[in-house]
Amino acid sequence: MPGGVSSPVRSFASVGGTPFFVKKGRGATVIDADGNRYVDFVMSYGPLVFGHAHGPILSAVRRALPRGTSYGAPTRGEVELAERVTKAFPSMEKVRFVSSGTEATMSAVRLARGATGRDLVLKFAGCYHGHADSFLVLAGSGVATLGIPGSPGVPASLAGLTLTARYNDLASVEALFAAHPKRIAVIAVEPVAANMGVVAPAPGFLEGLRAIANREGALLLFDEVITGFRVAKGGAQELYGVRADLTCLGKILGGGLPVGAYGGRSDLMARIAPDGPVYQAGTLSGNPLAMAAGKAMLDSLTPAVYAKLEKAAVELERGMNAAARKVGVEDRVVINRVGSILTPFFTAGPVLNFDDAKTSDLEAFRKWFHALLAGGVFVAPAQFEAMFVSTAHTPRDIAATVKAHETALRAAFGLTAGG
Template identity: 55%
Template sequence: MLYQRSSALFAEAQKYIPGGVNSPVRAFKAVGGDPIFVKKAKGAYLYDEDDNRLIDYIASWGPLILGHAHEPVINAVIEKAKQGTSFGMPTEIETQLAQLAVSMVPNIDKIRFVNSGTEACMSAVRLARGYTGKDKIIKFAGCYHGHSDSFLIQAGSGAVTFGSPNSPGVTQGTAKDTLLAQYNDLESVRALVEANKGEIATIIIEPIAGNMGCIVPSDEFIKGLRELCTQEGILLLFDEVMTGFRLGKGGAQEALGIDADIVCFGKVIGGGLPVGAFAAKAEIMAHLAPEGPVYQAGTLSGNPLAMAAGLAMLTELDKHPEVFESLAKKTAYLHEGLDAVLKDKGVPYQINRFGSMISVHFTEEPVVDFDSSAKGNNETFKKYFHGMLQNGVYLPPSAFESYFLNDALSYADIDETVEALKKVEL
């Protein structure tokens, strides 16, 4: 395939946009080469500026669970746009989407809409601190909760030390209140809790990780977290920006059988438009302004276009819960096909999967946390990514990202994907 126009557009973009992109993973730094510029998309397919058709396995990083340009969503946005795009005032549709979301998700009473997953997680942590009166948080290496200062933290010198900033612009003062634990390692969490007794407001986690590939928590780990939080008066915060309304109506809480104290949403809840949200029981949400003292605001929060897209998307999923089973079966079918081809090729690999999330790791060891994910052979991954791209399949351009399937994908598309892998030299 030729990508001449994409390359020309990237060169032009770099003159005016830092790195030529508005989100770093798009720049192909992890895999090399120039990024693909998209012209349009429909169903399971992307069409780039060189008119190549690509089978899409990122679905805009998760939100397009029913496929690109899904008609009920598009029509809802068009009709709402005719009435105005933003008012900075309350609208009925905000309550309609809130009511539907609360009815679908277990263990929440109220929800606050924002404009991104980053904003949702940032606001949820502030709420947790305000509710508990404690300052420190625990996050997990490899889990991504947006680019808020509190989350851009790397490991310190030992398991129970404070973290340190991993981005210029994040202060040491901010970093000292973020403690870093290892995913799927309950003892690392217990050690931090013990060393900071009575000081931890919340433990924030991707209940199914998607930013070090797809990584599933062990039952012992996730149940142990819930028990530990209950015992210690710590709020368990599920970042379901990726998993919410994707793994089932009730997201990861439902799929794992674990109740979180606060839940963050994004992606699917916006139907492809910029939306985030955070939710909890009424007692916790009562601490949020204007009802309580914890301040959070946003001019475009709950804007009518995003609410219309989200309401249309969640309505479809609420009426057709069989979508989740359909997606899980398609993902299992893809897993089976990739597994067979990679086995024949004789390269070390691991495939992780949960629901409609899946990832391939070129390593001999099981991938259960960030450290094991980082041991993957990135040179092999580059060959894999570019080989699949040349054969019409668009995968995440990073070994640390989950694939997100959409239900517009047919079994024929998945067969084509598996056939493409057969042609790739690893």
């Protein structure tokens, strides 16, 4: 296994050291093979709103299991989950289930190209949309962490069809449309960026993208693989009141099992096979166990859940900021937070785009990460990721994390407890 892992960021490549192997997770805690316990803010990189091994999701999968694991034929579970998705996301008039976020974005871009008859894709530096060829250009997440601007294996002729603008900078978007009139099929965006670390959309940014797409005859694709069901039940579209033409979902949608989905306006989705000529298929798509887990997850997402997530995340943010002031480094670490996702950037800030994020002191981050881990707190081993708060994080977990953060900040900046 390259790097000993099934997905690069897990290898600790950017922070050094050896990753622990997980034995099990329960609530907000993961326990490693050596029996060490950690308060977990990785939360599988987003899916686990209720923490690990959430009862209703386990029960739903247990109920589905004796009926078989896959059929290659339609099931009621798909219809039930589709009804829930389209209710939460009114812009998704029709939805197609796939097995990962990557598959969702890859398919949605194919649809956008097929529907518009245009080839160019506009994305933003530092945004990550999975590892499909069209998106491996100035991408975020592990691609940013490993410092890979583009990936070998993506033909230059294909990478050349992906244009990159600056997040929160409408002028950079306008400039690309001016340079490539009537050639851009789709603006793909994380409506809250979470793969350059968390960066909120500036007021007017998403509305501006909507207006540009309308004017230019391009489609607006919201990649809500992280934000969907996270920042609100209806994702960033509900939170910010901007409607996308196409939406991609993953992570929370499957309750921790492999599921993705893409959907949007009926007239666009009518172009997908078998209704239309844009081809996309999947042997395990709509998998019955994943549909059962997703349905249990979505049915558990009540308004009270979002209130609880917000409260815990605010408490964490406040505590971490107070710790930074106590240590005297409040001008060297800035926390960006939207709902239950947050990132402490090791820079003075503000962090509004990928260029800002890249001013982070990665050596300080590395020391902070290891000190935090030694203090029993597990965060993503990379600066350009998010911390995910769940409803399973208790006030005690938050307090323990704030305490470990204070110690870790001293380690990060080489300070002793006396100052």
